[in-house]
Amino acid sequence: MKRPQTPPAFSEIYRSGFINKFATIMRLAVEPPGEYPHWDKLRHLTPPEGLTSEEWWLGIKMRRNGLLKPIPLLDKEGRHFQFGVPDLVQSELHDIDVGAGRSIGIPEPITNPQTRDRYLIRSLIEEAITSSQLEGAVTTREVAKEMIRTGRAPRDNSEQMILNNFMTMQRVTELKKDELTPEIVFAIHRLVTEKTLPEATAGGRFRRPDENRVVGDDFGEIFHNPPPAEELPGRLQAMCDFANGRTPGFFVHPAVRAIILHFWLAYDHPFVDGNGRTARALFYWGMLHAGYWLFEFISISSILKKAPVMYGLSYLHSETDGNDLTYFIVAQTHVIRRAIEELHAYINRKTMEVRELESHVRILGFFNHRQADLVRHALKHPYQEYTIASHGKSHNVAYQTARTDLLDLKTRGALDEKKRGRKMVFTVPRDLSERLRRMEKEARTT
Numbered sequence: 001m002k003r004p005q006t007p008p009a010f011s012e013i014y015r016s017g018f019i020n021k022f023a024t025i026m027r028l029a030v031e032p033p034g035e036y037p038h039w040d041k042l043r044h045l046t047p048p049e050g051l052t053s054e055e056w057w058l059g060i061k062m063r064r065n066g067l068l069k070p071i072p073l074l075d076k077e078g079r080h081f082q083f084g085v086p087d088l089v090q091s092e093l094h095d096i097d098v099g100a101g102r103s104i105g106i107p108e109p110i111t112n113p114q115t116r117d118r119y120l121i122r123s124l125i126e127e128a129i130t131s132s133q134l135e136g137a138v139t140t141r142e143v144a145k146e147m148i149r150t151g152r153a154p155r156d157n158s159e160q161m162i163l164n165n166f167m168t169m170q171r172v173t174e175l176k177k178d179e180l181t182p183e184i185v186f187a188i189h190r191l192v193t194e195k196t197l198p199e200a201t202a203g204g205r206f207r208r209p210d211e212n213r214v215v216g217d218d219f220g221e222i223f224h225n226p227p228p229a230e231e232l233p234g235r236l237q238a239m240c241d242f243a244n245g246r247t248p249g250f251f252v253h254p255a256v257r258a259i260i261l262h263f264w265l266a267y268d269h270p271f272v273d274g275n276g277r278t279a280r281a282l283f284y285w286g287m288l289h290a291g292y293w294l295f296e297f298i299s300i301s302s303i304l305k306k307a308p309v310m311y312g313l314s315y316l317h318s319e320t321d322g323n324d325l326t327y328f329i330v331a332q333t334h335v336i337r338r339a340i341e342e343l344h345a346y347i348n349r350k351t352m353e354v355r356e357l358e359s360h361v362r363i364l365g366f367f368n369h370r371q372a373d374l375v376r377h378a379l380k381h382p383y384q385e386y387t388i389a390s391h392g393k394s395h396n397v398a399y400q401t402a403r404t405d406l407l408d409l410k411t412r413g414a415l416d417e418k419k420r421g422r423k424m425v426f427t428v429p430r431d432l433s434e435r436l437r438r439m440e441k442e443a444r445t446t
Contacts, residue, residue: 001309003223006320007039007061008054024050029059034088036330038317068324072238072247073264075323076227081267083325085256092333096255099294099340119347121394123297125149127284128165130301131277134308137161149390157196161277164194168281173296176288180243182236185265188281193274202272206232211272223316226269239264243286258286259332260325266315298343303335364436366443367414370395371405375414375436378428386415386426412439 028048031037037045039057047056070080085093129137129144137158144162147154154160168191175184190204197203207213207229215224227235241247243261252260262283269275280301287295304311314331318324364372374391378384392402406426409415413435415426429435 001223001312003221004038004040004313004316004320005043007057007322010058010061021051021055025055025059026062029056029063031060031063031086036086036088036326038321038327040317064324064326068326069250070248071252071260071325072242073260073267074235075319076225079323081318081323081325083256083260083329085253086326086330089256089326089329089333092330092337093253093255095337096292096333096340099337099344119297121396123299123343124166124169127169127299127301128162130299130305131165131280132158132161134301134305134311135161135274135276146390149393150387151389151393154195160195164192164196165277165281167194168192168277169284172281172284173288175285178289180240180282180285180289182233182240185236185240185278185282188285189271189274189278192277192281193271197273199272203274206236206270207272213269213272213275215269223312224267224269224319226267232268232270235268236270239268243282243289254290255287255292255333255336256329258283258290259329261286262332263315263318263325263328267319294340294343298336298339300332300335300339302342303338366439367409368405370397371409371414374405374409375432378415378432382428382430382432384428387423414439 028051030048032042032045042057042060043053045053047053051059064084064086067084067086068082069084070082073081075081125145125148128148129141139156139158139162144159146152147159148163148166154163168188171188171191178184186204193203202211209229212229213226214222215226216222238247239261242264243257245252245257262279265279265282266275271278283300284295310331314328317327321327364375367375370391373395374386378386386406388399388402388406391397391406392399395402397405406415406424410417410426413429414432416429417424417426419425
């Protein structure tokens with residue numbers, strides 16, 4: 001990632017004869033349709049006829065500045081960050097409200113209490129994996145899923161990061177009705193960093209003055225130097241006041257407030273490690289706290305991971321252009337909308353798969369919904385192994401319920417069982433399809 005070029009100072013453009021062209025600049029200098037470009041991009045675009053790139057930029061900035069509102073987050077020089085809500089953000093916020101708000105447009109499998117837990121666990125696992133991968137975790141999705149579903153101990157630091165994120169996301173859903181406090185932020189950070197820090201005591205505490213952490217690349221370029229450690233207690237309290245709606249003194253759309261919370265924690269960088277994961281966890285708290293309950297089922301990190309450079313640039317664009325948070329808000333509302341769309345698409349795919357399987361294997365109707373889901377999975381994964389722990393975790397049910405499900409499937413011939421030490425392991429029979437057809441035939445004759 002290359003640091004974006006800082007926009008030209010207004011004083012330089014004024015000297016180039018701006019006053020004489022003021023009317024022309026303000027008439028012609030409009031944003032490119034559907035965009036909120038930083039100077040680093042705008043300078044490569046063709047300006048409106050009659051304007052230089054600098055004049056075009058100046059006119060756009062004058063329009064933007066009239067819409068910006070300050071928030072209590074300050075940079076290291078004591079200047080406020082500020083934001084606006086341009087039309088493209090208004091459009092994204094509408095889609096978020098419709099797609100993830102109360103009940104409009106919510107997919108039926110999520111409102112159905114018999115199937116919602118399956119999608120909840122899937123989302124928690126997806127966010128845990130991709131959020132960790134954004135921070136350098138190196139393990140495959142299948143291995144990570146197997147670890148979480150079976151409950152086995154992590155084998156390395158990457159797996160520990162993923163398990164920590166999974167547990168953190170579960171905890172965040174439990175805290176969604178609580179006000180945010182410094183103590184809760186520390187507790188989330190401890191969960192995120194459990195057993196992954198070189199110094200175990202660094203979890204759940206501020207970085208010290210001798211632990212300043214800069215954000216940079218492998219070649220020594222520094223992108224962000226956070227505020228000094230001495231300011232962190234006051235900055236964290238100000239962040240919590242903002243998160244709880246005590247500041248500022250005007251309406252902030254709840255999704256925008258959650259996005260700014262995400263930026264705020266990452267900007268202050270209050271911990272020695274785990275700041276990015278903690279920031280994304282606080283974003284989820286903000287969305288769930290505001291009533292966007294669908295966010296229990298949505299993974300934004302899966303979208304961010306597809307374009308990590310754009311994620312990083314959205315921070316830098318805000319910092320290098322007068323603390324304009326609108327850049328980050330534009331980027332994140334787009335990410336949120338895409339994450340909502342991916343959830344709907346995933347549910348539609350799974351619904352179609354279920355219908356296709358059920359059209360061929362009607363015997364699924366003789367199982368409960370958890371057993372039927374396992375049988376569908378087994379038909380597509382003939383070498384899969386299942387345990388009581390993995391089945392219980394996949395459906396968020398008690399040990400005894402999971403045990404009863406699997407033993408019943410074994411008794412009816414849909415699974416085989418073997419012992420691994422003292423643990424029961426259930427495997428997929430090679431002739432599962434034939435067994436199901438026999439079961440269906442027998443059921444018809446009884």
